[in-house]
Amino acid sequence: MLTRKEEVGAKTRCHDEGAQEWEDALRSGNTGAREVGGAAEFSASAVERGFRRALKLEYLTVGYNVAEAAASIAAGRAAGSISLVGFGLDSVVESLSGLVLIWRLRQHGRSDAEGEERIERRASKFVGLTFLVLGLYVLVESVRKLIGQERPEPSPFGIAIAAFSSVVMPILGAQKLRLGQRLGLRSLVADSKETFVCMWLSIALLLGLLTNYLFGFWFSDPLVGLLIVAFLAKEGVELLHNEEE
Numbered sequence: 568m569l570t571r572k573e574e575v576g577a578k579t580r581c582h583d584e585g586a587q588e589w590e591d592a593l594r595s596g597n598t599g600a601r602e603v604g605g606a607a608e609f610s611a612s613a614v615e616r617g618f619r620r621a622l623k624l625e626y627l628t629v630g631y632n633v634a635e636a637a638a639s640i641a642a643g644r645a646a647g648s649i650s651l652v653g654f655g656l657d658s659v660v661e662s663l664s665g666l667v668l669i670w671r672l673r674q675h676g677r678s679d680a681e682g683e684e685r686i687e688r689r690a691s692k693f694v695g696l697t698f699l700v701l702g703l704y705v706l707v708e709s710v711r712k713l714i715g716q717e718r719p720e721p722s723p724f725g726i727a728i729a730a731f732s733s734v735v736m737p738i739l740g741a742q743k744l745r746l747g748q749r750l751g752l753r754s755l756v757a758d759s760k761e762t763f764v765c766m767w768l769s770i771a772l773l774l775g776l777l778t779n780y781l782f783g784f785w786f787s788d789p790l791v792g793l794l795i796v797a798f799l800a801k802e803g804v805e806l807l808h809n810e811e812e
Contacts, residue, residue, distance in 0.1 A: 699800065721776075
């Protein structure tokens with residue numbers, strides 16, 4: 568029978584899902600000194616499972632974004648839509664971000680805590696820089712189209728891409744955010760924010776393409792492009808600022 572002090576110590580060592588299992592064991596009375604060690608082992612295995620799941624999410628993210636980027640850029644070039652091209656480039660950036668996260672996650676356990684912290688900071692900074700580079704391109708193209716009054720063609724295919732991404736992105740983003748918070752991975756949390764940015768961009772893109780398709784409001788396309796710039800600049804600056812602190 569564990570003493571109260573041993574119970575508190577055991578609970579402290581439990582990690583996320585492991586904590587709930589350990590508390591269930593305490594309530595049932597099926598515990599012992601051996602299981603205190605088992606709680607620590609469970610915590611370590613839970614972390615490993617978390618990293619494996621994070622890797623799977625990033626592989627899925629990269630695969631989806633590569634397909635989305637190709638489709639969006641092709642549709643955007645065909646219709647002369649900067650918002651669609653910018654959305655496709657955002658998918659390219661997300662793919663690069665995902666590849667960096669895959670690299671970062673695969674470094675887990677290969678270096679000490681200080682080494683992993685350096686890797687974490689590099690990965691987070693890269694994600695922040697990609698936000699700003701993409702934002703600069705979309706800004707230049709959006710202003711150019713507004714000044715030149717370049718009218719994009721309606722794009723039903725682009726509407727379908729935006730609608731589908733509006734559903735997929737929040738699901739991926741929510742899973743990465745929860746997992747990043749549990750594992751204490753700032754880079755994964757930052758990547759989840761980029762996925763949520765993609766969700767909002769998908770919604771904005773959908774509205775812009777629909778208004779152009781239904782009502783001929785050509786200027787909604789570069790205006791959505793400027794909205795995309797605002798999202799990207801905000802997230803990029805915040806991320807780089809946080810990593811410099």
